[in-house]
Each structure stands twice: as C-alpha cells, then as structure tokens.
Amino acid sequence: MMEEHTGNELTLMLEAEKPLAMFYFCQAMDDRDVLPVDDFAPYVKNGRILMEEFDPPLPLGTNPTYQITYVLYALAAEAWRIPAMKIALTAQSENFSKPDQGIDRIIGMLLGYSKQAIDSWIQSGIDKGAYQ
Numbered sequence: 001m002m003e004e005h006t007g008n009e010l011t012l013m014l015e016a017e018k019p020l021a022m023f024y025f026c027q028a029m030d031d032r033d034v035l036p037v038d039d040f041a042p043y044v045k046n047g048r049i050l051m052e053e054f055d056p057p058l059p060l061g062t063n064p065t066y067q068i069t070y071v072l073y074a075l076a077a078e079a080w081r082i083p084a085m086k087i088a089l090t091a092q093s094e095n096f097s098k099p100d101q102g103i104d105r106i107i108g109m110l111l112g113y114s115k116q117a118i119d120s121w122i123q124s125g126i127d128k129g130a131y132q
Helices: 009-014 037-045 081-094 101-110 115-127
Strands: 020-026 049-054 068-075
Touching: 009 020, 009 037, 009 068, 020 081, 037 049, 037 068, 049 081, 068 081, 081 101, 101 115
Parallel strands: none
Antiparallel strands: 020 068, 049 068
16 A cells, blocks of 8 residues: 555565656755765666656745645656646646645556555545545
C-alpha cells in the first residue's frame, strides 16, 4: 500500500517499482533540509532520475510565506509524469479547501500506486469526511 512507498522512494525507483516520487516543504517552516535531496543527487547528476522543483499558484488571499514547494523526481523514461503532476498539483491548489477524489486518484496513479492502494486511500478520505 502507500505506506510501503514512504521512506523507500529512492529504492523503489532504482528497482523500477516507482516511476515518480514527490516531496514538499513549506517556506515558512524552513523544513527543506528534511528532503532526501542528497540521496537522489547522484542519480539526478547521471541522468537516471530527473528532478524538478515546482511552486503551484497560491489560492487568492494566501500569505506567500505559506508557499508549498514540491520536489518531483521521475525516472528518465517516465519524464512525462512531471508535467502531468504539475497540472494535478495546480488543480489541487486551486481547490485546496475542497479535496477532490478525481485529482487525488490522478496523483496516486502518477506516483505509481496500485488501484487497490488508491481506492483504499480514497475510502479513508471518505470515512474521515474529506470528500464532501
């Protein structure tokens, strides 16, 4: 399930089990140093993995200090997933106060989760009242 990916992103990518990994940090929290940038660096340098940082547009009226920056890593053969994820994250940020099952499913698929894992994640959100 999704927990199997958390903390194992690089290993799964090197085994071609995960096509895309996504991390994020908040400018206001100054927590960029918790990202595994150094772990990915040799593979980004040799071109096996591509990396791109992305700041989705902030919803109107949001304090810029709360900007979320996403760091996306894709296997070179799966490079198309980065622009697709940027589109999904932009759609998500524009609808931040109201989670959307469709967008969450797309994000899960782009990250390489199974249909079963995505269905379980969505059901968890439904059970918690996230999707209304």
